[in-house]
Amino acid sequence: MKIPLKYPDGSDAGYVEYDGKISKVYNEEGELLFTFRGRFPPRGRDYSWIDKVLSKGLKDSRKRFILFVASRYLMNVKKMDEDEAVQVIRDFYYKDGSGKLYDAWVRSVLRGVKEKGFRPWSLKRIQDNDKEMYQEIQRVLQG
Numbered sequence: 001m002k003i004p005l006k007y008p009d010g011s012d013a014g015y016v017e018y019d020g021k022i023s024k025v026y027n028e029e030g031e032l033l034f035t036f037r038g039r040f041p042p043r044g045r046d047y048s049w050i051d052k053v054l055s056k057g058l059k060d061s062r063k064r065f066i067l068f069v070a071s072r073y074l075m076n077v078k079k080m081d082e083d084e085a086v087q088v089i090r091d092f093y094y095k096d097g098s099g100k101l102y103d104a105w106v107r108s109v110l111r112g113v114k115e116k117g118f119r120p121w122s123l124k125r126i127q128d129n130d131k132e133m134y135q136e137i138q139r140v141l142q143g
Contacts, residue, residue, distance in 0.1 A: 005041075016040050047077055049141055050120060054088060056140045057095025061133035066093070068130075071109045072120040085110050 005013040005025075014027040023040035025033045050073045058065055066089055074085040086106050093101045112118075127134040 045122070047073060047120065049123065049137070053137055053140050054092045056143075057092055058133075058136050058140060059096050061130070061136045062093050062096075062099075063101075064130060064133050065137075066106070067109055068126070069120045071106075072113045072118045075110055075114040076117055076119060082107060082110050 001018045003016040003018060005015055007013045012028050014025065014030075014033070017024045017026070018039055021037070023036040023038065025036060025040055027033055050069060053065065054070060070089055070092060071085070074080045074088055075082075080088070086103060089106050089110075090101060090103075093099075121129070123134070123137070126137065
C-alpha cells in the first residue's frame with residue numbers, strides 16, 4: 001500500500017510503502033529515507049468523542065463512564081490536575097440527570113487511574129463490554 005505524505009502546508013512530502021509489517025518512507029524524489037516497524041506515521045487515538053460526551057452529558061451510565069472513560073482521559077491523556085478534573089466530572093454528571101456524586105469517590109477514582117496509568121476505553125471496548133453505556137454514548141454522538 002502506498003500512502004502519500006504531506007507537509008503541514010499541504011505540499012508533497014514523499015510517500016510511505018506499507019506491507020502490513022514494515023513501512024518504507026521515501027522523500028519527494030523517491031529516495032528511501034528510513035524503514036519503520038509498523039504503520040508510519042503511527043496513528044494516534046481520536047478522543048474527540050469523549051469531549052463531546054463530556055460536554056453534552058449522559059442520562060444513564062454516568063458513573064461507569066466516569067470510571068472507565070472520563071477519569072482516565074482527563075488524568076492520563078489531557079494530564080489535568082485533580083481539582084480541574086473533579087470539576088469537569090462534576091459538570092458532566094449533573095448535566096443530564098439526577099443523583100448524588102461524591103467528590104471523595106471521584107478523587108479516589110482519579111488518583112487510582114493516574115497511579116496505574118489506565119487509558120480510556122475505546123468505543124469498541126465499550127460496545128463489547130457495556131452495551132447499555134455504548135447505546136447511551138451513541139445517542140449523544142448522533143444527536
